[in-house]
Amino acid sequence: MRLSRREQGKKASAQAIxxxxxxxxxxxxxxxxxxxxxxxxxxxLAPLSSARAHPQLTKVKYSFQRxxxxxxxxxxxxxxxTSPATPTxxxxxxxxxxxxxxxxxxxxxELPPLRPLPAAFHGQEKKWYAGIGMRNEEVIPVVNPSxxxxxxxIMVLQRMMSVEPGNQMAAGAASA
Amino acid sequence: xxLGHPESGLGREQRFVLFPLGKKRFALPAERVSELxxxxxxxxxxxxxxxxxxxxxxxxxxxPVCDLAPVLLGSExxxxxxxxxxxxxxxxxxxxxxxxxxxxxxxxxxIARHSTGRLPAYVSGLLSLADEIVQIIDLEKLVxxxxxx
Numbered sequence: 165m166r167l168s169r170r171e172q173g174k175k176a177s178a179q180a181i182x183x184x185x186x187x188x189x190x191x192x193x194x195x196x197x198x199x200x201x202x203x204x205x206x207x208x209l210a211p212l213s214s215a216r217a218h219p220q221l222t223k224v225k226y227s228f229q230r231x232x233x234x235x236x237x238x239x240x241x242x243x244x245x246t247s248p249a250t251p252t253x254x255x256x257x258x259x260x261x262x263x264x265x266x267x268x269x270x271x272x273x274e275l276p277p278l279r280p281l282p283a284a285f286h287g288q289e290k291k292w293y294a295g296i297g298m299r300n301e302e303v304i305p306v307v308n309p310s311x312x313x314x315x316x317x318i319m320v321l322q323r324m325m326s327v328e329p330g331n332q333m334a335a336g337a338a339s340a
Numbered sequence: 341x342x343l344g345h346p347e348s349g350l351g352r353e354q355r356f357v358l359f360p361l362g363k364k365r366f367a368l369p370a371e372r373v374s375e376l377x378x379x380x381x382x383x384x385x386x387x388x389x390x391x392x393x394x395x396x397x398x399x400x401x402x403x404p405v406c407d408l409a410p411v412l413l414g415s416e417x418x419x420x421x422x423x424x425x426x427x428x429x430x431x432x433x434x435x436x437x438x439x440x441x442x443x444x445x446x447x448x449x450x451i452a453r454h455s456t457g458r459l460p461a462y463v464s465g466l467l468s469l470a471d472e473i474v475q476i477i478d479l480e481k482l483v484x485x486x487x488x489x
Binding site: 191193244245246279282283284285286287288289292296298301302303305 | 381383384385386387388389392395397400402403404406430431433435437483
């Protein structure tokens with residue numbers, strides 16, 4: 165079947181996935197660019213000490229207000245269990261009040277269609293990754309944005325914020 | 341390629357690939373082994389699956405690397421020179437796995453004997469060679485056991 169140039173363009177764009185490449189502890193990851201709302205510096209982050217009480221939530225290091233919503237910043241190094249990371253940027257996710265602390269944003273790029281994680285991997289990584297991107301024989305794990313914090317974990321954090329002194333208004337905004 | 345369960349061949353002559361890990365040798369049924377490859381670029385990313393050390397890209401395919409040495413040798417950590425590329429059935433479908441080995445492999449014919457109850461469950465049988473007894477490894481069982489550990 166012969167495709168017109170326009171159809172070919174459509175087909176190519178349907179196959180490729182636009183991603184943002186980022187680094188955590190010298191490891192390169194990718195995230196679907198459509199899942200990221202904003203990339204910003206670390207200004208305005210408030211330490212979230214109360215999350216330390218929940219072992220599952222110690223990776224949530226900061227909170228911040230954005231567009232009248234309370235966001236929770238997850239340390240990607242702690243999430244993935246890598247060596248200590250030195251975050252310089254946060255990626256604000258589009259579909260949840262979650263942001264991800266990363267060491268470095270590399271650039272935007274395109275990856276061919278994702279491949280599934282090999283079945284031999286059966287640990288937490290099955291949730292962490294949406295798939296594997298491959299370019300010039302380089303393997304790049306593409307993160308699953310919903311794995312950084314589950315809906316239940318976000319609710320716990322919002323509840324935590326509502327009882328933390330001085331945060332009543334913020335939590336109200338977050339749950340609004 | 342017949343990819344039957346390795347235990348099904350007990351008592352009759354079969355072909356096996358002997359692979360060295362440190363000072364010991366182990367065996368895999370030959371029908372499970374597709375090639376012995378030179379050291380390739382091991383690529384790693386965070387994960388929590390025991391024994392897996394990363395992935396290789398071979399002929400455009402992503403192949404997980406499963407290091408058996410911690411289970412088969414304990415704390416010893418021999419230098420690995422090659423990757424043995426083998427098939428195993430995981431979650432109901434066949435997947436290729438690269439196993440780091442520490443030297444050249446050998447293809448032999450032999451009769452698998454039942455292993456005794458004292459050996460781990462991942463040993464599907466024993467091969468009696470001229471001057472050594474070699475354990476035949478059931479890759480699926482070993483990986484499954486480690487997954488539960």
